[in-house]
Amino acid sequence: MSVLVDNIGELFTAGPDGILTDAALVADGDTIAWIGPAAQAPAADHRLDAAGRAVIPGFVDSHAHLVFAGDRTAEFAARMSGEPYTGGGIRTTVAATRAAPDVELFATTARLTAEMLRQGTTTWEIKSGYGLTVADELRSLRIAGEFTDETTFLGAHTLPSGADPDAYVALVCGDMLDACAPHAKWIDVFCERGAFDADQARQVLTAGAKAGLGLRVHANQLSEGPGVALAVELGAASADHCTHLSWNDIEALADGDTVATLLPGVEFSTRSPYPPARRLIGAGASIALATDCNPGSSYTSSMAFCIALAVREMGMTPAEAVTAATAGGAKALRRTDIGALMPGTRADLVVLDAPSHAHLAYRPGVPLIKAVMRAGAVRTE
Ligand code: NIG
Numbered sequence: 001m002s003v004l005v006d007n008i009g010e011l012f013t014a015g016p017d018g019i020l021t022d023a024a025l026v027a028d029g030d031t032i033a034w035i036g037p038a039a040q041a042p043a044a045d046h047r048l049d050a051a052g053r054a055v056i057p058g059f060v061d062s063h064a065h066l067v068f069a070g071d072r073t074a075e076f077a078a079r080m081s082g083e084p085y086t087g088g089g090i091r092t093t094v095a096a097t098r099a100a101p102d103v104e105l106f107a108t109t110a111r112l113t114a115e116m117l118r119q120g121t122t123t124w125e126i127k128s129g130y131g132l133t134v135a136d137e138l139r140s141l142r143i144a145g146e147f148t149d150e151t152t153f154l155g156a157h158t159l160p161s162g163a164d165p166d167a168y169v170a171l172v173c174g175d176m177l178d179a180c181a182p183h184a185k186w187i188d189v190f191c192e193r194g195a196f197d198a199d200q201a202r203q204v205l206t207a208g209a210k211a212g213l214g215l216r217v218h219a220n221q222l223s224e225g226p227g228v229a230l231a232v233e234l235g236a237a238s239a240d241h242c243t244h245l246s247w248n249d250i251e252a253l254a255d256g257d258t259v260a261t262l263l264p265g266v267e268f269s270t271r272s273p274y275p276p277a278r279r280l281i282g283a284g285a286s287i288a289l290a291t292d293c294n295p296g297s298s299y300t301s302s303m304a305f306c307i308a309l310a311v312r313e314m315g316m317t318p319a320e321a322v323t324a325a326t327a328g329g330a331k332a333l334r335r336t337d338i339g340a341l342m343p344g345t346r347a348d349l350v351v352l353d354a355p356s357h358a359h360l361a362y363r364p365g366v367p368l369i370k371a372v373m374r375a376g377a378v379r380t381e
């Protein structure tokens, strides 16, 4: 089955074609088959009339923690009154997640992925990390795998209460990794004071790479530290957060192959300063935007909200922010088949209820998703 999308006001490809006007697009099955001048559009089985609206790629949310139970509203409220975010609340969610039946965790993950799709996200990564036992991490990854191929083992999210640090790192690198690796594409570690230091993070990442997993790092979220340098040194696909960066970190990201994934929902929700996006862009680093959707530091599933924050608070242009939320996320997942509109990529796109991609920041908080196509299947509001 093929679909012609025409009458497009602005086609924001996030790819080599840049922004096109008077363009049309044909999806054949789950793939984009053709992009070109509207006047030359080939026939198709169905037509999606964009009515002068903007069309952008589906968002790629490359960082999310969706398998959890419980609620941390009180912690959020305390932060808004001035309490700092320390990451200590992770253990609250671990306790609630361990106590929850499979069906509850499955339902929460289903609810959040549906929420994402409704808001124009067509690819999402999902991490474990609220189980922290072999059985609970495995359970989280099994559930995550029902919703995405982009599954990430985050056994090294924090030290479980009462655990011995060396023994826990050995467990993560040993039995837990053995059980989880078959269900994960990636391994991640929270490298931070109060979580895992550089040596421990290196052990976890090295063991994960040996097991065939790609690398990601929660790096430099709460303070300058070794996370970014380690991520670049080990060839991680992404260093996530990048809130507190030294010039050396920025240069390493610019010279290396690691994407800086910025998560401004976290800065919003923790009242932290925002990451230095302009300095990263100026140095030539690759940038992605993602939600970090989780019940503690950033309980939003809205990529549009992250784009608005990136523009308003981080000085990114709307085009830079939308590109980071699409092509940037794809790069952070080392994917070339998603994130940009061009022949051969997966037919994942969003028709905005707006004439330009810039409205995602210009009209913050307004639901601007008119239609979403995911792998060629259309859902309209
Ligand atoms: O990406 N920083 C570590 N992990 C999550 C927060 C998890 C939580 O607070 O529950 C993050 O911000």
Ligand code: FE
Pocket: 063, 065, 218, 292, 294
């Ligand atoms: Fe995270």
